[in-house]
Amino acid sequence: MDITNFTISDILNGYKEKKFSVGEIIKFYLERIDKLNPELNAFVTIDENAIKNAKDLDNSLARKRFNSQPLFGIPLGIKDMFLTKDVRTTAGSKVLENYIPPYSATAVTKLIDAGAISLGKLNCDAWAHGSSGENSDFGNTLNPWNKDYVPGGSSSGSAVSVAASLVPFATGTDTGGSIRLPASFTNTVGLKPTYGLVSRYGVIAMASSLDSIGHFTKTVEDSATILNVTAGADGYDSTVAKREKENYLKDLNKDIKGLKIGVPKEYVTNALDKDTKQVFEKSIKTLGDLGAEVIEVSLPNTDYAIATYYIIQPSEVSSNLARYDGIRFGNDRSYFGKEAKRRIMLGTFTLSSGYYDAYYKKAMQVRTLIIKDFTDVFSKVDALVAPVSPTPAWKFGSKNDPLQMYLSDALTVPVNLAGIPAISVPAGFSENKLPIGIQFIGPHFSEKLLFQIGSSFEKKTEHYKQTPLLR
Amino acid sequence: MKIDVKKIAKLSKLTLTASEEKEFGGQLNNIVEYIEKLNAIDTKGIEPTAQVTGLKNVTRNDNYTDDMLTQEQALSGDKNVHNGLFVVDKLVDTNK
Numbered sequence: 178m179d180i181t182n183f184t185i186s187d188i189l190n191g192y193k194e195k196k197f198s199v200g201e202i203i204k205f206y207l208e209r210i211d212k213l214n215p216e217l218n219a220f221v222t223i224d225e226n227a228i229k230n231a232k233d234l235d236n237s238l239a240r241k242r243f244n245s246q247p248l249f250g251i252p253l254g255i256k257d258m259f260l261t262k263d264v265r266t267t268a269g270s271k272v273l274e275n276y277i278p279p280y281s282a283t284a285v286t287k288l289i290d291a292g293a294i295s296l297g298k299l300n301c302d303a304w305a306h307g308s309s310g311e312n313s314d315f316g317n318t319l320n321p322w323n324k325d326y327v328p329g330g331s332s333s334g335s336a337v338s339v340a341a342s343l344v345p346f347a348t349g350t351d352t353g354g355s356i357r358l359p360a361s362f363t364n365t366v367g368l369k370p371t372y373g374l375v376s377r378y379g380v381i382a383m384a385s386s387l388d389s390i391g392h393f394t395k396t397v398e399d400s401a402t403i404l405n406v407t408a409g410a411d412g413y414d415s416t417v418a419k420r421e422k423e424n425y426l427k428d429l430n431k432d433i434k435g436l437k438i439g440v441p442k443e444y445v446t447n448a449l450d451k452d453t454k455q456v457f458e459k460s461i462k463t464l465g466d467l468g469a470e471v472i473e474v475s476l477p478n479t480d481y482a483i484a485t486y487y488i489i490q491p492s493e494v495s496s497n498l499a500r501y502d503g504i505r506f507g508n509d510r511s512y513f514g515k516e517a518k519r520r521i522m523l524g525t526f527t528l529s530s531g532y533y534d535a536y537y538k539k540a541m542q543v544r545t546l547i548i549k550d551f552t553d554v555f556s557k558v559d560a561l562v563a564p565v566s567p568t569p570a571w572k573f574g575s576k577n578d579p580l581q582m583y584l585s586d587a588l589t590v591p592v593n594l595a596g597i598p599a600i601s602v603p604a605g606f607s608e609n610k611l612p613i614g615i616q617f618i619g620p621h622f623s624e625k626l627l628f629q630i631g632s633s634f635e636k637k638t639e640h641y642k643q644t645p646l647l648r
Numbered sequence: 649m650k651i652d653v654k655k656i657a658k659l660s661k662l663t664l665t666a667s668e669e670k671e672f673g674g675q676l677n678n679i680v681e682y683i684e685k686l687n688a689i690d691t692k693g694i695e696p697t698a699q700v701t702g703l704k705n706v707t708r709n710d711n712y713t714d715d716m717l718t719q720e721q722a723l724s725g726d727k728n729v730h731n732g733l734f735v736v737d738k739l740v741d742t743n744k
Contacts, residue, residue, distance in 0.1 A: 279721035373701045386699050413715070415706035416699065484683040495660065502661075504736055506725025510661055518662055523676055525660045526651050527683075535649075539686050541696030546689070548697060579675050580682055596700030 180205055181342045182644050185251050185399040188345060192243065192250060199250035199294070203231035206252045206296060210343045213647055217341055218318045219334040221257055222265050222298040230294045246292030247406060253293040254338040254347035256301050259285050260379040264295075268381045269313040269331075270303040272501050272512040282379025283411040284348060284390050291406045296344055299334030303514050304498065305350055305383045307331045308358055308585040309576065312516045317573060320362060321645040322611055326570040329359030332393070336363040339393040341647055346394045346403060350380060352387045353486055354565075354589025357601035361565035361614025364603045364643060365393050366631070368400045370408070371622050372596035378413035384493035387486075387593045395641050397602060397631040401425035404624060420622070428629040434468030436630065438617075439558035443479035444588050450568040452607035457564050460604045460615050460634070464562065467633050474558060476550040479591060481543050486590040487583055488527050488540035495524025519579060544594050551595045551620070560630055561618040564588055565601045569611040592618055600627045603640035612640075649684070651676045 180187075180202070191197050207227060214220050233239060234250050243249045257267050260278035267273045281289075289295065302312035310318050310333030318333040320326045321341040328337045332349035336359030339347050349356040351369035360367025368391040375390040382388060390407065394400045404425045410417040440461060445454070461471050498521055503509030513521070527536035554561065565588060576582045592599045597620060604615040617627045617634075635641060653673040657664045664672065709715075719732055728735040 276725060279717055279724050373703070412709060415708065416701050416703065418701060418703060478689075481686060481689060484686050487679065488683050488686075499661075504726070505722075505734055511663060513662065515668075518660075518664075518668075519672060519675065521660045521662060522651075522653070522656045522672065523679060526656050526676070526680070529656070529659060532649070536683065538696055539691060540683075541698060542691035542694040543686055543689055544697040545694050546691075548700065578678075580678050583679070 182395065182642070183342070183345055184395045185248070185345050185402055188251055189249070199231045199234040200228070202250060203227055203252060203294060203296070206344060210296065213341055213343060216319065216324070217321060217337055218316050219299055219337040219341065219343055220254065220297045221267060221300045221315050221334070224264055224295045224297045227294055227296050234292070234294070242292065247402060248288060249292035251293045251346070252344045253288055253295050254297065254299045254335060254344040255285060255295055256332050256335045256348050256350060257298040258301060258305055258350050258381045259348055260381070261285055261295065261298065264298065266298065266381075267315065268304050269301040269315060270512070270514065270517065271314045271508065273507045276507050280379060283376040283413060284380065284407050287406050288348070288403075299338055299347055301333055301335070302331035302516070304381070304494070304517050305331040305352060305355055306494070306516045306520055308354065308582055309571070310359065311573065312514060314514055320570055321647055322363065323609070325572055326611060327362070327573055329362035329570060331355040332359050335393050336360055336365055336367070339363070339365045339395060340645060342644065346392055346399060348390070348392050350383065351389045351391050351593065352383045353490060353593050354586045356391045356393065357565050357589050357599060357614070357616055358586070360393055360601040362570040362612060364612035364640060365395060366397055366400050366603070366641070367391065367393050367601040368404065368624075369592065369599050370404065370624060371598045373416045373418050374598070374622065374624070375407045376411040376414040376417050378411055382497040384490040385497065386493060387490060389593065397600070397628055397635050398426070398429055400600065401429060401628045423625060425625055425628055428625050429632045431629050432468060433464070433630050433633045436469045436560070437558040438464055438469045438471050438630070439474035439554055439561045440471060441476045441479065441554070441561055441563055442473050443476055444563040448567050449564060453564055453566070453568060453613055456605035456613040457615060461562065463634060463637055467637060471562070472558065474554045474561070476554060476591065478543065478546045478550050482547060482591040482594060483584060483587055485540045485543045485547065486586070486594060487523070488536050489544065489594070491520040491524035492528050492537050493524065494520045495528065516579070547591055548595045551597060555620045559619070560623065560626060563616055563618065565614045565616045569607045569613050597621055598624050598627060600631050602631045602635055604638070605640060649680060651680060
């Protein structure tokens, strides 16, 4: 049986029909990691307890938990920004090269309590700073579709581990596109939930007013299955809203006839690469075929999003990274890499005495205008559809200027500034066979609707069935 | 506005080499020039947004001992501990 490209629901069905044991599944994935990871460099740490944890689930008493644990025996990869008790957590930085956390992030605890088995920790841009994955202090993660091309960042290892079937799902963080961008570069599904839906407790903070905790899967259905587990207040993150629990799987099979989906005209400009534009236009047509009413809308302040984001985010980064003094844990500040240094200094400057009003306060005011753009547009349409990145993945080393790199986030950061949810789904390929994703964007807490649209699109197009050729 | 890299590095508690100072100086000034495009927008009277949840006065559980790390756990990240305390460099030189 070829279990490459298995989804979470495939594995659960296999367990149900007793086609394989948890131990066999875990062994399959660990062997695949053993074979492919030395080149791809997606995992930075392997969890040595995985085989033992699998065995524990295979005893007859534990088997009874199958119906109550939605992720029973499902292998999981964890972005190295999430604290894992007794398992090294680096944030992709040499500052935390030897850091062993004394507790786990809430999202991790919830996934493990639901039956998932961690296979280890995944590479990322140091402190989640990056659009390409090239800022990790532990080396580049390679794009399995073409190893000369970047996998996208910052959740580079997470995207690649799912794309290369080293795990069926992985956690990620999205502060300015760090889930959606690598998902679109690797033909995976990446969810950035509403700010304040999933607890950030125990996740190393990047920019606290923007950080959102999400995940990578092969399908939209799997994405909803994971959100069912991770969403909700834990009492440790005061930004998580206390809301009634939703079942995100509920509307997956509902069609999208009559839904109004807007295309923001500011996202579809001449700056779009030719293949990206073509794939996007084809996707719009598909949505029309599925019965949605696709109309052009406007988000007039889009052009100011990157400037706003690159004031607010570094300001918050400089404050969050101030705690790394090398005294209580970790190495001292001389271990910070170049990108972290740049962002710390940029944020220190924009917050410094005499400049606060001109930069930080100004950016917070423009943020209000960007939010208003979305509020206005969601009074006319149910959701938005847009490209995720202006181009497919680029070659390693081809964007050397930091500002040029920052501009790669132009189509992802507005969502973070507004705190709304978005999901990146596979939409096709470029001429040279690099994946291209599109994103569906909705109002606050509209994840169920995004899964409904994403699932309809996915069932019609089935791009997720295509996998990279790996030896 | 030009960034004084030396001053900002000091405020950030970062030590830069001479070549880093030069490299970052150019890059940071480019970025600052870019973000100044916000000056084109009139924001007079616009309320700044610091957070997007709309939640107010969220307080945590008062029983702080429920979730406390043990002393051993809290010290577990540092090799340089003494009698259950972190060892730090001398901050004030009393001989001067």
